[in-house]
Amino acid sequence: MTLRQEYLEAASEYLARLDNSYSYFPEDDTPVFVRGKGSRLYDPDGNEFLDMVAGYGALNQGHTHPKIVASLLAQADRLTHTSATLSDVKIEFAEKLASISPIPNTKVHFDLGGARAVEGAKLLTRAYTGKSKVISFHNSFHGRSTGSLSMYDADTFHHLFHSPRDYYSASYPYCYRCPAGLKKETCNYECLNGVYDILEENKDIGAIIVEPALGARGYIIPPKTFFKKLRRICDKYGLLLIDDEIQMGLGRLGSMFACEYYETVPDIILLSKSIAGGMWPLSAILASKDIMERIRPGTLGSTFAGAPLGCAVGIASIEVIEEEQLCRRSLEYGEYFMEELHKHLSEFPIIGNIDGIGLGIGIELILPNGEPATEEAQKLQLTALRNRLLLQRGGPAKNIINLIPALTITKAEIDEAVLRIRENLMLVLGEPEVIEHISSVKPVSI
Ligand SMILES: Cc1ncc(COP(=O)(O)O)c(C=O)c1O
Numbered sequence: 001m002t003l004r005q006e007y008l009e010a011a012s013e014y015l016a017r018l019d020n021s022y023s024y025f026p027e028d029d030t031p032v033f034v035r036g037k038g039s040r041l042y043d044p045d046g047n048e049f050l051d052m053v054a055g056y057g058a059l060n061q062g063h064t065h066p067k068i069v070a071s072l073l074a075q076a077d078r079l080t081h082t083s084a085t086l087s088d089v090k091i092e093f094a095e096k097l098a099s100i101s102p103i104p105n106t107k108v109h110f111d112l113g114g115a116r117a118v119e120g121a122k123l124l125t126r127a128y129t130g131k132s133k134v135i136s137f138h139n140s141f142h143g144r145s146t147g148s149l150s151m152y153d154a155d156t157f158h159h160l161f162h163s164p165r166d167y168y169s170a171s172y173p174y175c176y177r178c179p180a181g182l183k184k185e186t187c188n189y190e191c192l193n194g195v196y197d198i199l200e201e202n203k204d205i206g207a208i209i210v211e212p213a214l215g216a217r218g219y220i221i222p223p224k225t226f227f228k229k230l231r232r233i234c235d236k237y238g239l240l241l242i243d244d245e246i247q248m249g250l251g252r253l254g255s256m257f258a259c260e261y262y263e264t265v266p267d268i269i270l271l272s273k274s275i276a277g278g279m280w281p282l283s284a285i286l287a288s289k290d291i292m293e294r295i296r297p298g299t300l301g302s303t304f305a306g307a308p309l310g311c312a313v314g315i316a317s318i319e320v321i322e323e324e325q326l327c328r329r330s331l332e333y334g335e336y337f338m339e340e341l342h343k344h345l346s347e348f349p350i351i352g353n354i355d356g357i358g359l360g361i362g363i364e365l366i367l368p369n370g371e372p373a374t375e376e377a378q379k380l381q382l383t384a385l386r387n388r389l390l391l392q393r394g395g396p397a398k399n400i401i402n403l404i405p406a407l408t409i410t411k412a413e414i415d416e417a418v419l420r421i422r423e424n425l426m427l428v429l430g431e432p433e434v435i436e437h438i439s440s441v442k443p444v445s446i
Contacts, residue, residue: 003044007032029385036063039409041390049388052417054406056216056392057247060274061320062406068277068316075312082308084301089311096318097284102257102265107292109285110306114246114272115143117283120300121209121242121268122147122166124287127295129240131206135198137172139396141216142209142244151209168198168205172214173222174396176353176364184223192229199237207240207268208233212258215247218395219362219402221355227262240267240291246283250274251321251407254331254358261357267291277317280310326407330358333414337361337403340418348425350376350438361403363421364395368443372397376434384424389417 001009008030025031031049035042039062041049054060061068079087094108101108111117126132136142136151143149151167171191175184182190199205208230214220227243234241243266248258250271255261257269268291272283285292285300304310321327338356341363345351350373352366365373365380377399384391392402405417428434 004032004047007044025385026382029382031385031390038062039406039413047388049390050413050417050420051390052403052405053390053392054404055278056273057252057404058273059278060251060326060407061277061317061324062408063278065277065317065320065408067320068279068313071312071316072279072309075309079308081304083303087308087311089308089315090306093311093314096315097271097286100256100318101269101286102260103267103269103286103288104265105289106286107289109287109292109300110311111283111285111300112302112305113143113281113283114244114270115145115148116302116305117246117270117272117285118142118148118151118209118244119145120285121207121244121270122151123299124268124285124291124295125206125240125242127299128291129206129238131204132166133202133204134167134207134209134242135170135195135205135239136167136209137170137211137214139172139174139214139217139220140209140211140244141214142211143246168202170194170198172210172220173226174220175223176220176355187223189223189226189229192233195233199233205237205239207242209242209244211244212248212253212262213357213360214394215360215402215404216394218364218393218398218400219356219360219404220395220400221357221360221362224262227259227264227266231264231266234267242266242268242270244270246270246272247404248360250318251326251330252358252360252404254334255327256321274321275317276310276313277320280307280313282306282310282314284314321407324408327358330407333407333409333411334358334361336411337414337418340414341421344418344422345425348429350425350429356403359403359405359407359409362395363401363403365399365401367441368438369441370444371441372399373438374399375437376428377401379428379431379434380421380425383427384420387420387424387427389420389424391421 033041034044041051097108098106173191180190243259245258253261269286276282341354353364365377367373381391381393
């Protein structure tokens with residue numbers, strides 16, 4: 001029996017009392033990790049895994065980055081909590097974020113985790129615009145708190161809500177499967193007609209909330225001018241543009257703020273995940289003073305929000321992104337990753353689309369008729385896990401393999417990842433069930 005099995009057996013008694021349903025692997029295959037370094041994770045038996053998930057984007061700086069660990073330890077020895085009052089590191093970190101923020105006259109509010117930042121943005125919207133509702137996009141994900149789920153247009157959670165939803169749902173550009181048959185490069189945003197229709201019919205909307213690329217639900221990348229279009233709509237209708245960069249910010253798309261890639265300045269930017277190098281559940285709301293000061297003092301906040309420990313780690317985390325030039329690296333290595341993926345995977349008809357910006361890449365698996373190859377994507381994720389390669393899966397039909405490695409990943413690790421994805425794909429394509437499934441689907445005639 002391996003140590004992992006011993007752990008699981010010992011835990012089974014307790015697992016009945018521990019909700020592990022958030023884990024994206026089946027229970028029998030759930031890995032147990034005891035150590036992480038850079039892009040590698042280790043289980044109790046010393047097995048090494050190559051991590052292409054990086055804590056869903058919480059580890060842009062890699063596992064246990066030495067500078068971030070050192071800042072955590074030093075701060076833990078100095079000052080960990082001050083209730084809601086100020087600390088030196090809280091002031092320093094707010095100053096740092098405000099100085100790099102693209103929003104003029106930025107004021108920073110710290111909170112705990114992504115969903116709470118989303119909730120805060122909703123409160124700010126109500127306070128600033130006097131309107132209670134927002135427009136959010138199909139398949140966007142903004143967290144699992146009651147308020148953020150109330151903007152989440154997915155069947156999985158609808159059974160939870162008996163109260164009216166406080167959002168209107170619009171189509172996010174999904175160019176690979178554009179219902180209007182348009183091409184990304186030449187599109188005229190027919191998908192945004194829905195936004196105009198919603199705005200013409202409803203007068204209770206204060207903001208549009210948007211992800212710079214769809215993250216948790218599959219890496220789907222909109223055309224480059226998408227954000228500018230949304231900015232214009234917001235200006236025309238007097239709405240706030242809330243940019244949820246919780247997953248795509250801090251270097252992932254090749255710039256410190258994802259909105260910089262789109263050359264657009266939103267009204268509110270939400271950051272979390274890698275803001276504290278995966279070591280503290282910190283989030284930040286960035287907005288102009290004008291917006292931030294419209295809310296009554298004390299309305300936003302939480303006991304541990306902006307605690308010294310989180311802020312010290314936050315300062316180190318941003319410094320690592322700057323000092324190691326992780327934004328430039330994300331762009332350069334992302335381009336290399338995409339080229340290698342195209343080179344080594346394009347021969348397989350099951351690969352429908354490979355798209356990404358920086359080190360945020362989605363590989364969409366399709367059947368011969370172009371329909372999503374959901375079962376095959378699931379098998380690929382599981383086979384890869386059994387062979388110690390961690391992949392994440394998403395997309396409206398769960399047929400997109402998301403590659404979100406640490407931005408500190410090396411070229412050699414990218415080469416290794418590409419070859420291991422290819423090897424695992426070939427194993428899946430050789431399974432009798434998969435051969436039968438694929439051959440039972442008629443290709444579309446062109
Ligand atoms: C874009 C986006 N917003 C919000 C959240 C919620 O963050 P948290 O899980 O820290 O509450 C996530 C989490 O995956 C996310 O990807």
